[in-house]
Amino acid sequence: MEFRGIGVSSGIVIGKVFRLEKITYDIKPNWVRDTEVDEEVARFLKAIHTSKEQLLSIRKKIESLADTAQLQIIDAHLLILDDQMLVNETVEYIKRHRLSAEWSLKRVLDKIGEQFDKMGDAYLKERKDDLSHIGNRIFNNLFGYGHTNLADLKEDVIVVAHDLSPADTAQMRKERVIGFVTEIGSKTSHTAIMAHSLEIPAVVGVTGIYDAVTTGESLIVDGIDGIVHVSPPQPTFIAYLNKQRRYKYYERELLKMKDLPAITTDQKKVTLLANIEFIGEVKSVLERGGEGIGLYRTEFLYMNRFYPPTEAEHFRVYKSLAEQLSSYPSIIRTLDLGGDKFISQLDVYEELNPVLGLRAIRLCLEHIDLFKTQLRAILKASHYGKLKIMYPMISGLDELREANAVLKEVMDELRKANIPFDEEIEVGIMIEIPSAAITSDILAEEADFFSIGTNDLIQYSIAIDRVNKNVSYLYEPLHPAILRLIARVIESGHAKGILVGMCGEMASDPKYTLLLLGLGLDQYSTNSDALLKIKKIIRSVSYAEAREIAQQALTYCSASETEKFITNLMEERFPDVFCYFGDGDED
Ligand code: PEP
Ligand code: MG
Numbered sequence: 001m002e003f004r005g006i007g008v009s010s011g012i013v014i015g016k017v018f019r020l021e022k023i024t025y026d027i028k029p030n031w032v033r034d035t036e037v038d039e040e041v042a043r044f045l046k047a048i049h050t051s052k053e054q055l056l057s058i059r060k061k062i063e064s065l066a067d068t069a070q071l072q073i074i075d076a077h078l079l080i081l082d083d084q085m086l087v088n089e090t091v092e093y094i095k096r097h098r099l100s101a102e103w104s105l106k107r108v109l110d111k112i113g114e115q116f117d118k119m120g121d122a123y124l125k126e127r128k129d130d131l132s133h134i135g136n137r138i139f140n141n142l143f144g145y146g147h148t149n150l151a152d153l154k155e156d157v158i159v160v161a162h163d164l165s166p167a168d169t170a171q172m173r174k175e176r177v178i179g180f181v182t183e184i185g186s187k188t189s190h191t192a193i194m195a196h197s198l199e200i201p202a203v204v205g206v207t208g209i210y211d212a213v214t215t216g217e218s219l220i221v222d223g224i225d226g227i228v229h230v231s232p233p234q235p236t237f238i239a240y241l242n243k244q245r246r247y248k249y250y251e252r253e254l255l256k257m258k259d260l261p262a263i264t265t266d267q268k269k270v271t272l273l274a275n276i277e278f279i280g281e282v283k284s285v286l287e288r289g290g291e292g293i294g295l296y297r298t299e300f301l302y303m304n305r306f307y308p309p310t311e312a313e314h315f316r317v318y319k320s321l322a323e324q325l326s327s328y329p330s331i332i333r334t335l336d337l338g339g340d341k342f343i344s345q346l347d348v349y350e351e352l353n354p355v356l357g358l359r360a361i362r363l364c365l366e367h368i369d370l371f372k373t374q375l376r377a378i379l380k381a382s383h384y385g386k387l388k389i390m391y392p393m394i395s396g397l398d399e400l401r402e403a404n405a406v407l408k409e410v411m412d413e414l415r416k417a418n419i420p421f422d423e424e425i426e427v428g429i430m431i432e433i434p435s436a437a438i439t440s441d442i443l444a445e446e447a448d449f450f451s452i453g454t455n456d457l458i459q460y461s462i463a464i465d466r467v468n469k470n471v472s473y474l475y476e477p478l479h480p481a482i483l484r485l486i487a488r489v490i491e492s493g494h495a496k497g498i499l500v501g502m503c504g505e506m507a508s509d510p511k512y513t514l515l516l517l518g519l520g521l522d523q524y525s526t527n528s529d530a531l532l533k534i535k536k537i538i539r540s541v542s543y544a545e546a547r548e549i550a551q552q553a554l555t556y557c558s559a560s561e562t563e564k565f566i567t568n569l570m571e572e573r574f575p576d577v578f579c580y581f582g583d584g585d586e587d
Pocket of ligand 2: 392432453455456
């Protein structure tokens, strides 16, 4: 039986199912007597206390083994248990309505959940899952149910669950849990992020898998293509053994290049950096030979919480980043909230057109305190390593100057307080709005570097919502308009002697590597999975050849023509990168 979902962590595993039992709660509005109300409140508070103790004990167990992302998520869950809205409102509900702790908690969770739904942004909707994981833990303790401890597994298994909480995932040890599959989840869900940092093949969002398997059954999990096979017939089994072998071989071969420079055959050197959302990802970036962080999306620090992070929290994370990277640079992008990214913590009006609204740098310039808190923390941490600052969504020179004026103010305050920071810190901008790309010659005068954000640049240039499936067919990196803008930005940057990188998804796709190299891109910032594939391409071509290809690509009149040219060329030139391990049903 074949199931499809979202592959969130590469690799293929073949093994036995461990089905994590789904607990259902039968919660009814039971009344409590007047004389029992205090007792009921105490029972609820005890369940909160026990839940905290359980999470703290998980945290302690994984402290030395887990990476920061996992710890951060457990900490975020601990914070939810402290949340006034959750705890006080449930207590109030019990007292006011004289109803059981279970029912009162359910009502409060439903209410908070509804508020999340109303916020209408995808990131926050996913955080609703966190709330429900915490809710289930409290219910378990109220009902007195036990918890399956994934840390105690005695043999290698593939965990299949309706849903996995980050606490469950954090306890998984790679030696025992060789893969997992869940019905709930998406690419940016916490379970997916955990799978990535644990480097366990996983497929999430697999509808119906929970009822289709029993513990002990054999399973194939293909995290590359998001496919799961339950009790596969022998030919499928053999085909996947082959696919697994090819994939492992390919990975091993790529890893051999980890310490080699990204240099062309005629000695043109480029820099390969990585994009991260959590600092826990740094380890895998370094293991794949990344030379630094080209985009740290700091808005993820705002996840799972009802209040923005404090300066001390920001500082701790940035200092850790600076220290882990030592001499390698890390580009910290200042808050890019708004648009399709959550803004619930800020008191901003709902907008008709949020993607064109008060987002990113505009939002920071409107909420100066919020901006200053982050800038102060970055500057302080810059004393401990090589940090750079990058502003998102700059539309023109005035905005850049305004942001820099705030930065200067923060710098003056730090100097006055004798707090050390890197006086030479570089301050660059993302080029992701057409107006910035067109005026890049002007912006290059006052920015220390450029990083092209193709995700938004394509969205705004072609006028297509990047998360709207109906128009996704128009999302074309090879549209002549996009190629001309990229070429222009690189030229303007070079004319003023500043470095031009790219951190949009286009940089992560090996199909575009040669073209971008030929356009003169200095720096690629990619998903860590893509780093070595891109290095392989760069090391096997000459810059002269890449330039010719780029010139040729610029002559086409439509995206489809350029696409045909580039796809044929790349597949022919690099068959191992583009058709390397088949689809599992061939040898
Ligand atoms: C981009 O827009 O290309 C980019 C890298 O930023 P984000 O995807 O976070 O908007
Ligand atoms: Mg962007």
